[in-house]
């Protein structure tokens with residue numbers, strides 16, 4: 303009963319839509335070649351504004367100051383840090399998840415932020431631990447990594463970056479007590495989910511006041527991606543040796559996930575050769591490591607800037623940009639009504655002037671107005687009659703409309719000729735019409 307009321311109501315809505323759109327284009331139009339358009343996703347990473355990263359550090363310092371001087375596991379400053387990062391990501395359009403765990407009798411938290419889109423079976427992850435030790439605010443260790451990863455995530459949103467791979471960011475709890483949060487996260491993933499992570503990039507201490515530029519010696523592709531960035535800005539790097547496996551990447555590496563990361567040094571002393579190379583002094587890379595003086599003054603802005611940019615470069619490069627559609631666009635904006643539970647109807651686009659075959663990534667833009675899209679079977683029919691099913695009959699799917707772009711491997715089809723969008727309504731009661739059919743070569 304309820305169901306039929308809903309179906310009736312949406313049918314009325316569609317009639318209204320049909321009446322309005324009846325004024326819209328009724329002639330087929332082919333417009334090759336397409337006007338040059340901006341890429342749908344930037345191909346190169348943007349510069350990460352170090353001022354923004356610094357502002358996040360100032361905010362983390364304020365959180366520590368307001369919470370007894372630290373952001374340690376089990377203390378109020380830790381949860382406040384989680385809330386701070388999460389709010390920024392939520393506002394930027396991320397899907398965020400906070401997971402709880404118990405360690406040492408107190409509650410710990412991890413924060414995961416997923417950027418919608420990309421191949422769900424190929425995930426590029428970047429992460430950092432958000433907890434400090436209890437003796438200080440933890441601004442270099444590890445506000446620096448946390449703030450850089452946050453700003454990179456925000457830069458992804460600002461650019462509306464749409465990479466081929468799925469992007470996920472993580473902030474870990476209780477790293478300082480033995481990589482606890484990241485271990486719990488990895489342990490929580492079913493084997494099949496772990497296998498989808500193509501790489502994990504770790505950022506722990508990337509703004510040391512007397513910095514070195516260290517790259518983790520792990521996955522060769524990730525390592526090379528970081529090295530390429532530093533080579534490009536003329537900054538020499540060394541392999542990280544101050545304790546392999548001493549940060550959250552170890553949790554991922556132990557599960558067989560490729561890892562990499564950056565580091566500017568902790569309590570180890572910079573050698574004179576390293577002073578020659580990088581400047582600074584022959585003293586600890588971070589004399590405030592795990593101390594109360596690891597505050598907002600304990601940051602080298604140049605190191606923070608370079609490492610934030612290198613991290614963004616790796617996130618962009620490893621997730622792969624979407625190749626912008628380059629070829630001509632052909633479209634048919636004529637409305638074709640779809641009879642209820644009736645015969646198939648078609649909208650035709652005639653392609654001409656495209657040499658050779660269609661691409662392996664033919665973009666098929668489908669815009670069908672319908673009050674119960676589950677009724678519909680949608681196919682692309684090539685000029686020679688080959689059929690590519692775009693959407694099967696899915697009776698339970700009561701949502702309105704089919705408005706999406708399918709990617710079809712049409713590389714065995716000759717491009718020129720009459721391409722059809724074929725739509726058949728296979729269940730009674732709801733109806734609609736083809737609003738637009740578009741092919742991008």
Ligand code: DTR
Pocket residue numbers: 443444477478506507542544545546548549565568
């Ligand atoms: N685990 C870090 C400090 C640390 C020491 N060696 C390395 C090597 C690579 C990354 C980090 C570190 C801490 O949180 O104290």
Ligand code: ZN
Pocket residue numbers: 435443478592
């Ligand atoms: Zn530490």
Ligand code: ZN
Pocket residue numbers: 431443444477506507549
């Ligand atoms: Zn750390």
Ligand code: CA
Pocket residue numbers: 642643677727728729730731732733
């Ligand atoms: Ca129907």
